[in-house]
Amino acid sequence: MSPPDPSAIASAPGPVWVMGAGSVGCYVGGCLQAAGVTVEFIGRPRVLQALRTHGLHLTDLDGGDQRIAPSALRLHEDVPGGPTPPALVLLCVKSPATAEAARQLASRLPSHTLVLSLQNGLRNTQAARSAAPRLHVVPGMVPYNIAELNPGHYHRGTTGQLAAQDTAALSAWSRVFAGAGIALDLHTDLKPVQWGKLLLNLNNPVNALSGLPLLAELLTPVHRRHFAALMQEALGLLKAAGIQPAQITPLPWAVLVRVLQLPTPLFRLVAARMLRIDPKARSSMADDLALGRSTEIDALSGEVVRLASSLGLRAPLNEAIVTRIRALQG
Numbered sequence: 001m002s003p004p005d006p007s008a009i010a011s012a013p014g015p016v017w018v019m020g021a022g023s024v025g026c027y028v029g030g031c032l033q034a035a036g037v038t039v040e041f042i043g044r045p046r047v048l049q050a051l052r053t054h055g056l057h058l059t060d061l062d063g064g065d066q067r068i069a070p071s072a073l074r075l076h077e078d079v080p081g082g083p084t085p086p087a088l089v090l091l092c093v094k095s096p097a098t099a100e101a102a103r104q105l106a107s108r109l110p111s112h113t114l115v116l117s118l119q120n121g122l123r124n125t126q127a128a129r130s131a132a133p134r135l136h137v138v139p140g141m142v143p144y145n146i147a148e149l150n151p152g153h154y155h156r157g158t159t160g161q162l163a164a165q166d167t168a169a170l171s172a173w174s175r176v177f178a179g180a181g182i183a184l185d186l187h188t189d190l191k192p193v194q195w196g197k198l199l200l201n202l203n204n205p206v207n208a209l210s211g212l213p214l215l216a217e218l219l220t221p222v223h224r225r226h227f228a229a230l231m232q233e234a235l236g237l238l239k240a241a242g243i244q245p246a247q248i249t250p251l252p253w254a255v256l257v258r259v260l261q262l263p264t265p266l267f268r269l270v271a272a273r274m275l276r277i278d279p280k281a282r283s284s285m286a287d288d289l290a291l292g293r294s295t296e297i298d299a300l301s302g303e304v305v306r307l308a309s310s311l312g313l314r315a316p317l318n319e320a321i322v323t324r325i326r327a328l329q330g
Contacts, residue, residue, distance in 0.1 A: 004035035008179025012037050013172050014087025019079070019101050021047050023146040023284060024118055025092035027154045028162070028182060030056045033073075034066045035180035040074045040086070048075045050151035059149075060156035061278040064181070079104045088173060089115040091128060091137070094288075095299040098124045099131040106132035114169045116140045118162070120201055120284075121299030122194050139190050140164040141197050143248060145214060145281045157214070157281025160248070165190040195238065195245035199253065201300045202230040205321045207283040208295070215277045221264055228260035233317045234304045240311055249274060289328055297325040 018029035021043030033039040033056075041051070052075060056068040086109070093101045098119065105115065111134040117125050118140045125139040143160025162177065164170055166186035177184035187193055203218075206227045210217045217223045235253055238245060249256055250273045259270050268275065288295045301318040308315035 005179035008175045009036040012176045017086040017089045019089055019091050020093030023148050024142050027146045030058045031180045031182045042076045054152035057153040079108045085110055091115050091117045095121050095296045098127040102128035102132035112136050118142050120296050138165050138167055141193050147282050157278035161185050163193050192246035196248040199231050203227045204283040204285040205325050208285040208289050214281045215279050224260050228257050230317050232257045233315055237307050297322050
């Protein structure tokens with residue numbers, strides 16, 4: 001975490017709401033509040049109770065360490081009413097909850113309120129816009145892994161920069177995010193970036209099934225090659241569809257697939273930058289399964305299956321892992 005830039009924070013257009021105070025919402029919203037932005041957190045009772053008891057503790061693999069006292073947090077189980085609407089909402093709920101969350105926001109917020117979707121998958125912005133057409137919903141992408149290490153303690157275990165669709169409404173926030181140490185890159189076309197993130201997220205179900213932290217899982221050949229096979233299947237379908245995913249790792253996608261298939265000693269050497277992962281990091285899908293919650297498998301491997309179907313093809317490997325994760329969800 002970089003030191004906050006007071007002049008950048010002072011330029012914030014207004015308060016921020018976090019709709020879905022989970023790992024991503026607490027980390028991104030917490031960084032903004034720690035820098036001086038007014039933030040309201042809306043989330044589940046379990047998370048809010050932890051925040052009321054322990055406050056918010058934010059750490060990262062670069063040694064950053066920030067704390068926000070419980071008394072300084074504004075916490076809500078439902079969308080709050082009040083005279084000061086947010087200038088920005090961070091939509092951070094899990095994909096299956098998107099439409100309902102958008103409807104709740106629309107019932108309380110003025111038309112054209114800016115909503116930035118910081119969710120996995122490709123369809124959340126469309127779902128939010130359909131459920132709440134009065135809101136100005138913009139797609140975004142979170143590149144890094146955030147794990148809840150203890151109640152109220154959220155840890156960024158990998159590197160990367162937030163990304164979003166370039167829009168005039170967000171340009172005023174770009175400096176604010178940078179000033180809070182969480183740079184926000186704006187893209188004319190975010191879809192290739194979203195597909196790139198989805199390719200990496202195909203490791204989420206592999207990680208969840210492995211029972212290992214991310215680093216340990218990637219250093220285990222059987223899991224690493226399973227991830228490579230899911231990615232290779234998806235890349236073949238993307239090529240058939242004429243979709244070029246953005247390169248969001250140091251290695252081109254085809255090279256990355258081959259590197260994942262290397263023996264572990266060679267993999268360690270070639271993928272050294274990729275392996276800059278905190279040993280405590282794990283996938284959110286692993287957390288969801290451990291807590292008995294629904295997962296985002298339909299927004300990840302399920303999206304690959306839908307792409308295959310649209311082409312009149314099959315994605316048997318991604319189909320199989322969707323089936324396995326659904327079975328574990330109960």
